[in-house]
Amino acid sequence: MPAPSKFTQALASEAFIVTCELNPPKGADPKVVQDRISALRDKVQAVVVSDNHSARMRMAPLGLCRHLLDQGLEPILTLTCRDRNRLALQSDLLAAFSLGIQNVLAVTGDYLSWGDHPQAKPVYDLDSVQLLKTLSGLNQGQDFSGNPLDGAPPFFTVGAVVPLTAHPIEPVVMKFRKKEAQGVDFFISHPLFDLKSAGDFFQQTPEVKTPLLATVCLLKWEQVAGYSPGNIPGLLLPEQALKQFQSWKEETYESRAWEFVAKLIEAVKNDGRFRGVHLMLQDREDKIGELI
């Protein structure tokens, strides 16, 4: 039996964890993202490989995760419920584990209308809670229908997402608790731009024991300039942060944004409620050395 993943070991340790998102290339050649892969080596405990991010078709994360393993990086496979029914989700998971991919982030998935194939059939056969339950079943050696798995069962380290700054927060907290009850090993937040915006969530869930990583996102100038609530899926910018970003001039935006991200990482580190930080650098992972 293989050893627990390096990321699992990090979760069990006291270390402050750093993960980073990596979008697979829109093409069959992993060399397209080689610079980013190389830059992430030794900088992060694990790389979260996105799954058709924003419903834009790209290389399956399963493939890129395997490339990362070949290069000695620890992958976290994102799996959305949007593109696969319960058979495909499970068979992809079994394939992933057989290829050495042990960490999974189970998500619902941005709706197809955000992406480049808006006329495709949305699946959502399972939702994220049910996918987490499925993962728990696979880890116990049985599929969703209760059939036993052949051979040694997988032992996935299972992650889920939580939008800490959503409003109203009550239904979000209820879903968070459902996810937690499925045996989640870690949570990753939606992008945070300050820590006080998550106050309502923490007020309602003082008992959270599951390791939680705060997502820190490097926004692009166009995203800031054209921002309106809801125009980028999963992104909620507090008014104060938006004003601050928009007050920066385009020429100096980039350096200021990196500075902001660095400061926010420090704030997360010092906050005490987070086990680590998850970076969303939006295809600028090659510059991660400036932060870590």
Next chain:
Amino acid sequence: MIVAQRKPFAEIKKALAPYKNILVAGCGTCVAVCLAGGKKEVGLLASQLRMSFGLDKKEVKISEVTLERQCDREFLETVKNEVEQAEAVLSLACGAGIQFLAEAYPLRPVYPGVNTTFIGVAEAAGLWTERCRACGECLLAETGGICPRTICTKGLNNGPCGGMVEGKCEVDPERSCAWVLIHDRLSQEGRLAAMETVRPPTDFTRQTRPGKITHAAYLRRYHAGSK
């Protein structure tokens, strides 16, 4: 009711181009209520076709008829003469009615004049919205009378997705998030605990197409000898 929307005129006219004697057949039930295919819409469309073919200097006879329902054999039989006298039929019923009309008159080409869209309600004058996905296993008892499989774009069974913004849906910011509505409703009713249940996924065997239901009193008539 079943809500439909009339097809664009150009599409209808193009489909009917080969014919010189056309019957426009409306349906007096759902599509009449949603102003897509009742008697009034049949009259309007028939006039529009007459004028348009007339401008093309093309002689085409357009007749009109509106049935009580096209999804019922009994009513379909009442228009036998009209259908047989026409070369082709343009049906403004829902997809079920169109097919049943075509089935009843196998020698007549039948064309659809509407796109059938959803099961919904007349929310306001001229506004129809979807309320039911005909999933075959109604869970409204647990969700405060609000269907997450229909009102949530993703059809999620266990709470809101991460795309909700200020209580609105990530797909349509003008529409409330189904799970925020369900939360508020259950809260008002004092049974918020119902939202804590982890619900199983939808059972899609209930949606195996084509659906078929036999009333208990008719089982012997239709299934005698079958297992």
